[in-house]
Amino acid sequence: MITPWYKQFWPWFLISLPLTVIIGTLVTVALFARNSVHLVAEDYYKKGKGINIDIRRQSMANDLNLSASLSSQNNAIVIHFSKGKLDALPALKATFTHRTLPDRDFTxxxxxxxxGNYRLFPxxxxxxxxxxxxxxxDSSWLLQGRISFPIAQPIALEN
Known part of the structure; x- marks a missing residue:
């Protein structure tokens, strides 16, 4: 007497192999859809063209002898700005960009x-x-740098 195919081990084993691959693929696609990483800019060409403008603005900051350093006091970030050849301390636009999490960026x-210090309360x-x-x-010059927070002592922004 021959048992029907659905009561045997090997057909179910052979069906389970491609089925586990399909389920694993669906789980992977769902994870990547929910947790995307933004490492590459979509407008990379425009950003590449903007590098020359940034270099000009950085050299303008160097010509004016401008410098800045950041420190942390309580919940505030304190920016110590040296105005160099400027007549007065200007209003500053501070842009903080996270390396991989664009939803945390702020200006x-x-x-x-x-x-003479600038204070930021994130x-x-x-x-x-x-x-x-x-x-x-007016975006005439630019100071920039990379800093890892939290910081214990003042860190200078280096171009």
Whole structure:
């Protein structure tokens, strides 16, 4: 007496192999759809063309002897800005860009306090590597650098 095929081991074993691959593929696609990583800019050509403009703006900052350093006090980020050849302390546009998490990026306009420092109070404490850009309202020059938070002592922005 021959048993029917659906009661035997080998047909189910052979069916389970491609079925596990299909299920694994669906789980992988679902994970990548929910947790995408933004490492490559979509407008890379425009950003590449903008590098020359940034270099010009950085050299303008060097010509004006501008420099800045960042420190952390309590929940605030303090920017110590040396105005170099500028007549007065300008309002600064501070852009904080996270390396891999674009939803955490933010930009804020800052003005100097009475001691000549700029203070930034982020909504949540900054952790990990950040790319920081400081520029005036008219975008005539640019200071930038990479800093890993939290920071214990002042760190200079280096172009």
């Amino acid at each position: 804020q306009m800052l003005t100097a306090d009475a001691s 909504e949540a404490p900054l952790k990990g590597p950040w790319f920081i850009e400081l520029e005036p309202f």
